[in-house]
Amino acid sequence: MITASLVHAPSHADTGFWSTYVFSTDHKTIGKQYLGLGVLWTVVGGLLAGGMRWQLAWPDTALPVVGEIGPEVFNMMVTMHGTIMVFFVAMPILLGAFGNFLIPLMIGARDMIFPRLNMLSVWTFTVASVVMLSSFFVPGGAASAGWTGYPPLSARPEYTGVHWGLNLWILGLALEFASFLMGGVNYLTTAIALRAPGMTFFRMPLVVWQQLVASTLFLLSVGPLIAGAVMLLLDRTLGTAFYASDLGGDPLLWQHLFWFFGHPEVYVVLLPALGFVLEVLPVFSRKPIFGYRWIIWATLVAGALSFIVWAHHMFISGMDPRLAMPFSVTTILISVPFAYIVFAMIATLWRGSISFDVPMLWALGFLTMFIVGGLTGIFNGSAPADIYINNTYFVVAHFHYTLFSAVVFGGFAGLYFWFPKMFGRMLGRPLGHLHFWLTLVFFNVTFFPQHHLGLAGMVRRVANPLQYDALVPLQWLNVLSTWGAFGLLAAQAALVANVVWSVRAGARAPGNPWDANTLEWSAASPPPHLNWGPSAPMVYRGPYDYSVPGARADWHSQDAGPGRTSALGARS
Amino acid sequence: MSTRADVQGLPAGLTGPKLAVWWFLASEIMVFGGLIASYLVFRLGGPGWAEASQHLSVTFAAVNTLVLLTSSYTVVRAFVAAERGDIGGLRINLGLTVLGGLLFLGIKALEYTTEIRAGFTPGSGIFWSFYYTMTGLHGLHVLGGVVLNVVVLVAARSSLEHVHRVELAGLYWHFVDVVWIFLFPLLYLS
Amino acid sequence: MLNWLRWLPENASTYGADVDGVIAIIWYTTLVWFFLTFGTLGAFLVLYRRRPGRAAAHVRGERLREAAWILVPVAVVLVLDLWLDFRGAPVWAKVKIERPPAELTVQVTGRQFNWEVVYPGADGRFGTADDKPFIDELHVPVNRPVRVVLKSRDVIHSFFLPNFRLKQDAVPGRDIEGWFQATKPGKYELPCAMLCGFGHSGMKAYLYVHPEAEYDAWAAEQRS
Numbered sequence: 001m002i003t004a005s006l007v008h009a010p011s012h013a014d015t016g017f018w019s020t021y022v023f024s025t026d027h028k029t030i031g032k033q034y035l036g037l038g039v040l041w042t043v044v045g046g047l048l049a050g051g052m053r054w055q056l057a058w059p060d061t062a063l064p065v066v067g068e069i070g071p072e073v074f075n076m077m078v079t080m081h082g083t084i085m086v087f088f089v090a091m092p093i094l095l096g097a098f099g100n101f102l103i104p105l106m107i108g109a110r111d112m113i114f115p116r117l118n119m120l121s122v123w124t125f126t127v128a129s130v131v132m133l134s135s136f137f138v139p140g141g142a143a144s145a146g147w148t149g150y151p152p153l154s155a156r157p158e159y160t161g162v163h164w165g166l167n168l169w170i171l172g173l174a175l176e177f178a179s180f181l182m183g184g185v186n187y188l189t190t191a192i193a194l195r196a197p198g199m200t201f202f203r204m205p206l207v208v209w210q211q212l213v214a215s216t217l218f219l220l221s222v223g224p225l226i227a228g229a230v231m232l233l234l235d236r237t238l239g240t241a242f243y244a245s246d247l248g249g250d251p252l253l254w255q256h257l258f259w260f261f262g263h264p265e266v267y268v269v270l271l272p273a274l275g276f277v278l279e280v281l282p283v284f285s286r287k288p289i290f291g292y293r294w295i296i297w298a299t300l301v302a303g304a305l306s307f308i309v310w311a312h313h314m315f316i317s318g319m320d321p322r323l324a325m326p327f328s329v330t331t332i333l334i335s336v337p338f339a340y341i342v343f344a345m346i347a348t349l350w351r352g353s354i355s356f357d358v359p360m361l362w363a364l365g366f367l368t369m370f371i372v373g374g375l376t377g378i379f380n381g382s383a384p385a386d387i388y389i390n391n392t393y394f395v396v397a398h399f400h401y402t403l404f405s406a407v408v409f410g411g412f413a414g415l416y417f418w419f420p421k422m423f424g425r426m427l428g429r430p431l432g433h434l435h436f437w438l439t440l441v442f443f444n445v446t447f448f449p450q451h452h453l454g455l456a457g458m459v460r461r462v463a464n465p466l467q468y469d470a471l472v473p474l475q476w477l478n479v480l481s482t483w484g485a486f487g488l489l490a491a492q493a494a495l496v497a498n499v500v501w502s503v504r505a506g507a508r509a510p511g512n513p514w515d516a517n518t519l520e521w522s523a524a525s526p527p528p529h530l531n532w533g534p535s536a537p538m539v540y541r542g543p544y545d546y547s548v549p550g551a552r553a554d555w556h557s558q559d560a561g562p563g564r565t566s567a568l569g570a571r572s
Numbered sequence: 573m574s575t576r577a578d579v580q581g582l583p584a585g586l587t588g589p590k591l592a593v594w595w596f597l598a599s600e601i602m603v604f605g606g607l608i609a610s611y612l613v614f615r616l617g618g619p620g621w622a623e624a625s626q627h628l629s630v631t632f633a634a635v636n637t638l639v640l641l642t643s644s645y646t647v648v649r650a651f652v653a654a655e656r657g658d659i660g661g662l663r664i665n666l667g668l669t670v671l672g673g674l675l676f677l678g679i680k681a682l683e684y685t686t687e688i689r690a691g692f693t694p695g696s697g698i699f700w701s702f703y704y705t706m707t708g709l710h711g712l713h714v715l716g717g718v719v720l721n722v723v724v725l726v727a728a729r730s731s732l733e734h735v736h737r738v739e740l741a742g743l744y745w746h747f748v749d750v751v752w753i754f755l756f757p758l759l760y761l762s
Numbered sequence: 763m764l765n766w767l768r769w770l771p772e773n774a775s776t777y778g779a780d781v782d783g784v785i786a787i788i789w790y791t792t793l794v795w796f797f798l799t800f801g802t803l804g805a806f807l808v809l810y811r812r813r814p815g816r817a818a819a820h821v822r823g824e825r826l827r828e829a830a831w832i833l834v835p836v837a838v839v840l841v842l843d844l845w846l847d848f849r850g851a852p853v854w855a856k857v858k859i860e861r862p863p864a865e866l867t868v869q870v871t872g873r874q875f876n877w878e879v880v881y882p883g884a885d886g887r888f889g890t891a892d893d894k895p896f897i898d899e900l901h902v903p904v905n906r907p908v909r910v911v912l913k914s915r916d917v918i919h920s921f922f923l924p925n926f927r928l929k930q931d932a933v934p935g936r937d938i939e940g941w942f943q944a945t946k947p948g949k950y951e952l953p954c955a956m957l958c959g960f961g962h963s964g965m966k967a968y969l970y971v972h973p974e975a976e977y978d979a980w981a982a983e984q985r986s
Contacts, residue, residue: 227606245936291829336839347831352818355812
């Protein structure tokens with residue numbers, strides 16, 4: 001049997017400030033760095049959203065501080081909000097932060113298999129952030145062709161008036177892709193190679209499975225977009241012909257390349273969040289997750305299917321209309337594995353012993369809001385229905401219900417659940433409850449009316465709804481949505497207050513505050529450098545031995561030796 | 573620090589770094605795959621392509637193909653030498669591989685110069701856009717491979733400690749070669 | 763407020779009712795699933811909340827007997843999904859693939875930031891001296907099929923007639939055909955539905971649907 005190498009774990013005093021906090025190769029620190037960067041970008045993306053919503057509710061009123069928003073600036077806000085939220089908030093937080101922090105701990109490893117590559121990946125992401133941020137400050141401003149960047153609008157600077165901003169947008173994205181490719185390679189190789197003895201693939205927690213499938217999806221789907229982005233940059237700078245129909249090119253080429261990536265990408269964002277919820281539900285129901293292996297197969301099927309649905313974003317694009325029905329069929333099929341997973345989540349609660357701790361509230365919030373988002377997906381996936389709702393606010397409502405569920409409800413489920421492990425303190429419960437309920441209510445106030453606006457025919461990316469006769473009597477919906485957005489943004493103050501207070505003065509977290517089975521709870525809170533002290537875990541069972549009849553406790557840690565419930569205190 | 577002693581999930585012969593290189597190559601295959609698929613769709617869809625490709629030099633490209641294939645052979649020999657502990661053989665063969673890469677890039681530069689002088693730039697139309705982008709991106713990867721091989725070569729000057737890196741660099745080099753094997757017929761021969 | 767179908771604007775086209783029909787099927791089906799899932803979830807949260815002395819049941823859900831409770835609803839989802847596609851396919855074909863013979867063909871070219879409309883004139887051919895151009899207005903007779911040829915001068919625009927349930931992107935370098943048949947006279951908004959630059963917001967034309975006689979009079983007036 002292989003025992004972990006005995007290494008003297010250097011303390012902070014040994015290694016100094018810079019290598020402990022800035023140039024760290026420790027996966028836990030790198031995870032927190034991703035988290036910090038993601039939070040900074042959330043503020044930017046959130047402020048952009050607030051500004052957009054103000055403009056939509058009161059188009060003829062200047063914003064406070066910022067002043068009047070003209071249509072060029074509005075387009076830039078729309079574009080950067082989308083780009084930032086997907087690539088600089090969702091991915092660094094869900095994949096970068098939680099993936100990094102959790103994967104080695106949950107498989108019983110001491111760190112990622114390539115710690116220096118890990119450090120390079122977060123630094124590449126930092127450079128990507130600098131590049132993307134700088135695009136706001138160059139002459140001509142930031143990219144304004146939508147987060148989807150369709151040419152010819154994006155391919156010729158004269159169509160947007162944006163020169164360097166769009167080039168930097170492409171470069172920033174390319175660096176972000178490189179960062180997550182490095183991360184993905186690290187996650188996959190680590191999970192395959194560094195599992196502790198006894199940690200077979202089918203004893204790995206679903207959190208790890210979801211991170212791995214998400215990483216694989218990203219790894220295999222981003223290539224064509226990298227090709228497309230190179231082509232776009234060359235069209236802009238060298239006058240190549242890729243997307244220029246007058247030179248023999250085709251604007252639709254971009255759409256195919258973009259969405260071939262774009263659809264798997266939404267699952268890259270969703271799956272990690274699904275993982276968090278799939279972890280939280282069993283812990284707070286004291287029951288195994290329902291159908292562990294089936295969920296894994298469903299995830300793999302969904303991942304595979306995600307590569308053959310992309311043209312449902314292109315039904316109206318001018319592509320051969322005979323392609324619409326095949327893609328409509330594959331799209332509607334992809335709802336099947338997700339239906340399984342949703343039903344399995346509900347079934348996990350059946351005959352459970354449910355406690356409504358804050359992480360559980362967020363998990364239930366995810367489940368309910370994701371069901372709504374998933375159901376509206378059926379409308380979008382049907383080609384004839386999409387003739388009408390494509391590019392309207394109905395689509396905006398759909399993707400906010402699904403993505404927000406993932407990033408916010410799923411992300412906060414993860415944050416509240418693993419905060420004690422990451423920072424060694426418990427987050428306060430009353431503020432946690434307040435944060436959840438305010439977010440849930442204001443989220444729905446913001447986005448539910450957008451279904452109605454879309455059905456009424458409001459198109460996307462318009463700066464002034466009052467320019468359309470049909471929308472003038474419905475402006476109250478836009479105003480309602482905006483008040484919801486302001487409430488949603490304000491509600492996050494509860495989290496900020498909670499974190500600030502808890503990190504200083506919150507109750508110190510025990511090793512396993514939730515009586516959970518997975519390996520990270522056998523390490524200290526927070527775990528020391530190299531995670532496990534002198535001896536790494538031995539794994540004896542899967543992660544879902546909750547409420548086993550006849551057991552001493554209603555939980556049973558994965559690494560607890562015979563006759564023990566937990567390994568805490570057994571190894572030191 | 574995790575050492576190879578901790579690794580217990582891998583089958584025999586597969587190391588962590590090797591697995592990582594394969595994952596990386598999978599993503600690279602998708603990049604070039606995206607370019608090649610786009611090229612093919614255009615090719616099969618529109619007229620006038622055969623005309624443009626007449627202006628390419630099949631001779632240059634054929635020589636380059638030979639050069640790359642030979643350098644793939646020498647990198648295998650370098651690996652074999654490394655396995656046997658033959659530092660001299662390793663250095664010679666790796667050196668030949670590097671030279672092969674540089675020769676490839678030199679010939680490519682010559683080609684580009686000839687074509688540009690004849691008035692064919694990336695903006696000269698959709699065929700030329702693809703030609704320059706695909707071969708240019710491939711050329712950048714060749715350059716990267718040359719740098720990688722030089723680094724491994726320098727490290728191997730004195731000791732065999734990191735000799736497993738020859739295999740990794742060789743894997744990457746084969747990939748670069750295989751991409752060219754696709755580009756050559758697609759661009760020059762059809 | 764709660765019935766989403768009531769939020770669709772007035773329908774003034776022949777196939778609009780078919781598109782609305784597909785939306786309606788989806789609406790009712792998803793509504794049922796919504797109540798089933800939320801209802802079950804709500805019931806479980808109430809019934810199985812933590813109570814002292816009552817332990818959770820150790821159910822893994824992996825054996826077929828247990829998994830069947832989920833596999834059966836999933837199979838129902840699959841069947842309903844496929845049925846939906848089956849019902850939707852003819853509607854898609856009607857709007858996007860079939861081309862009923864049309865006496866009137868109009869060329870509509872999107873540009874930053876207007877719709878350029880061209881009628882072929884008396885000779886029925888485009889590109890001749892008697893072509894009649896308009897900016898941001900389109901006139902058609904009621905109850906007659908009209909063919910539209912969509913083009914673009916610069917970027918991608920999108921031709922959207924909410925009241926007709928018709929949308930089609932206009933792509934530079936392509937001529938894309940669409941068609942519609944109006945059922946009610948009136949004035950209908952025709953917004954651009956694809957981000958096309960700083961003037962995207964507010965880029966719209968108007969479609970005027972005239973009763974037969976009124977249209978003939980309008981056409982005659984244009985010829986003189």
